[in-house]
Amino acid sequence: MSVDAVVFDIGNVLIEWNPEGFYDAEIGAERRAALFAAVELHAMNERVDMGEAFHGQVMALAEAHPDWAAEIALWHDRWIEMASPEIPRSGRLLRALKARGVPVFALSNFGVETFEIARVHYPVFAEFDALFVSGHLRMAKPDAPIYERLERETGVAPERLLFTDDRADNIAAARARGWQTHHFTGPDGLAERLVAEGLLNEAEAA
Incomplete structure (x- = not known):
């Protein structure tokens, strides 16, 4: 898919x-x-x-x-x-996807005030096409409603979403909804997955 x-x-x-x-x-x-x-x-x-x-x-x-x-x-x-430092290659991958025209969404457990602090420090936060932040929504991963909210508001079918997260429980909850998933253990593995999916080429994922 x-x-x-x-x-x-x-x-x-x-x-x-x-x-x-x-x-x-x-x-x-x-x-x-x-x-x-x-x-x-x-x-x-x-x-x-x-x-x-x-x-x-x-x-x-x-x-x-x-x-x-x-x-x-x-x-x-x-x-x-x-909440430091930035993981630079992950940010480069996000920007490369955007340059390719692939929508990128954030799905994160984050407080309202702490998100604003981080947003000031990390310009990459402004690159997302849509943000689903637990503090604003008052719902959090791995509970199903926050995943459903993203599906509903973006209009992307679950099976056409690729979700990367470092926590196995969050990944399992997404997979249970039919999302494609990548358990993040470092940006190199994510880069390989994005290339394998045909979303980026090797140069773009570098």
């Missing part, structure tokens, strides 16, 4: 997302491990991804864990350092 449009996840596909690495560098791996064991930082981030206020959620968590308040505040004050 041919591909009519390519759908990109953002975190760990177009930009790196590595809070643990950031905290390892700031406070050391041992203290970071203790922090993440004591404080549900990822659960807080999931609430932000569902549209809750970024500053409010981080500060509420800091108030609930005063012994870790300074470290928790870093999640807000230096968030962009956790």
Whole structure:
């Protein structure tokens, strides 16, 4: 089945997302491990991804864990350092698809405020033909409604979508809807897939 449009996840596909690495560098791996064991930082981030206020959620968590308040505040004050750097070849692939006239969509779990922070830092975010961001929609992967929303609003048949994401559960949810999928483990593999699908040639995918 041919591909009519390519759908990109953002975190760990177009930009790196590595809070643990950031905290390892700031406070050391041992203290970071203790922090993440004591404080549900990822659960807080999931609430932000569902549209809750970024500053409010981080500060509420800091108030609930005063012994870790300074470290928790870093999640807000230096968030962009956790969502860095850009993965340059992925951005080149996205732009090459656009140059070929292939529609490109974003399907990403991302907070409202954090998405705006990232949009300022990464011009590639402006390249998408349509954005499906969990914080704005108040629905997230891997739940079916966000995939259905993309199908409905783009008008592209599920079997003609090629979706790349770094998380196996998100890929499985897309595949269950009939989407074509590529489990992202690096831009080289995605480039190979796009060439194999006839969406780009070797030079365009370089």
